Amino acid sequence: MEQFIAGALTLVSSPLSVTIFFAGLVGGLLFGAIPGVSMLTLAAIFLPFSGLLKASDAIMFYSVLYCSGTYGGAVTAILFNIPGAPENAPTAFDGYPMTQQGKAGKAIGAAVLCSAFGGTCSVILMMIATPLLADVAVSHFGPPEIFSLVFFGIAVASSVGAQTLWKGWLSVLLGLLMATVGLDPVAGMERYTFDFVYLLAGLHFIPVILGFFAVAEVLVQAERRARGSYAMPKFVTSFPTLAEFWKLKVAVARSVGLGFFSGILPGIGATLAAFLSYNEAVRWSKRKENFGKGELEGVVASETANNAATGAAMIPLLALGLPGGALTAMMVGVFQMHDIEPGPLVFINTSDLVWVVFAAMFFANIAILVLGFVETKTVLHLLRIPFQFLAPGILLLATVGAYAVRNLVMDVGVMFVAGVLAFFLRRTGYSIPGIVLGLILGKLGEQNFAQAMQLVSYDFVTFGSRPIVAVLLLASVATILTNVYRALKGSRKTIQM
């Protein structure tokens, strides 16, 4: 506790540190909300200048940016179905339908509160348990366990948002197939590239996600206007009540746990945390059929988990020097620019720096709560703009966002083709969340499966006898069987009708 107070005092005693704190906070909120120029863009722009700052200020900037940037993307996901980053994609599944029902205030309010709560819990857990958790998570989670976790995520995702079980599976499988485009993860052999250099790196998921969500949504609304069935979203700024949150306490606690756990694992991070948490919310809910149609619990699960992953991601970075994602990898660079080697010695040699970072992340999550509500009050007014004026703006933002990722016009083409494809898939009852999850998990799953097979010398008994693998595979099989049983029961009812 004394160390935390000392860290907080160091932070507030320097005007420059306070300025950098707010720069990271506001920068993350803004850059997180604009597709294509995510918090990573700002992080990359800032990297050369971080060498000019004190080590603690530079590291603090990145950790605060990580917290606020992860929340920032939720706003556009909810208002316009444009996730600012992949980890905000599950937020759009229910957040955007809530906007269409005139509940945008509730959805953004929930996102603000849950992001702040998930992030704060994560920071507290991080402060208490960094050395212990890092050791346990990293030493017990190898490729077989990560593959099993991915498989479990896929098994659960197949039941989200599709008209039938089969369409759910086909959606996830389409995403997995799309993820095979590019170089194979073992030997770097070209697959489905058709000698096209652009496809060597695979389909980048930012343009695909922008197409699946933003472009497809504009097309769906344009079709509604053409049919004459379009209704403008109502403008209501009512925030969720405490009673509504209290009802979701179990979902929040579960999402904090899942988010924190996923955040610790290198390479898993906030995206899988948000998807897993969303899937689990669907699995345990009594109102499964409401998910994807504007269920508050969907927003709560996704936003709590992705922010809970931010504090946890610092654990392997600080305790073992292992970055879990792009932003934490940049932080390794910042450490090295200041001649500090992240790892166990950081706690001994530069413990004051570590505690300034912990304190900054704690205050950043509290500040998200305040700034988020102020932001909500202002951005909700965007909903007053008629759709025909909003649609070109959304398309243009998505175009620039898709292009800015890699400066490739081809990415814009991929986005629009994905948008048209998603339009038809949505209209025929397939699950866009399922496809996106398949696309994101595909590479990770294949890579870890290949490594796992080599590790266990292709012996499936050895593979399945690892305790965590066994538990996750059994849970996956149970999920699949439950879904099949429900589908059969449903189809029997249909036939009887």
Next chain:
Amino acid sequence: MGRLSPGQWFEVGVWLAVAGLAYGFSLQFDRDIEMYRFGAAGWPRIIILLIALGAVGQFVQDLRAVPETGIKETGYFDRFSEHGPSFLLRMGLTLALPIVYAALLQGMGYYFLTPFFLAGYLYLTGERRVTALILVPLLIYGTVTFIFTRLLYVGLPTGYWPGFYDLGNWFVVVLRGS
């Protein structure tokens, strides 16, 4: 068992075609990898097999759900025929316009092409007032272009076709003031 609608046949046909084509193209990289027994084609082929099984599963479910008499017309594609040619034309253009824009973007560049794309989209979404068709695209285009080109320094495509390239570059120079 009744008959399936053309839309349902189309759906299963598309999935089986996707599986067939993906399998066919997988022959191009069906080579052994020394350190990995399943090779580069192993993982995609499992997915392809499951897609084929999923398509058949959906087909069987559709077949079982069809009433004993007549065709069950519930699919999205089946409902297309309910609308007149003007709806189909408008939807066709709405779906095609973004792809045409993306196809021309490389050559004509963002700076020249975008206002026309935005005005076209505005027209397709039902706006018919001439002032709105001119001012709204210019406002959106101006704001987004200023933010990204001037403030965020994102280099947007200038085009490479003669004339368009010069125009795009001139625009960037004017916006950035350098």
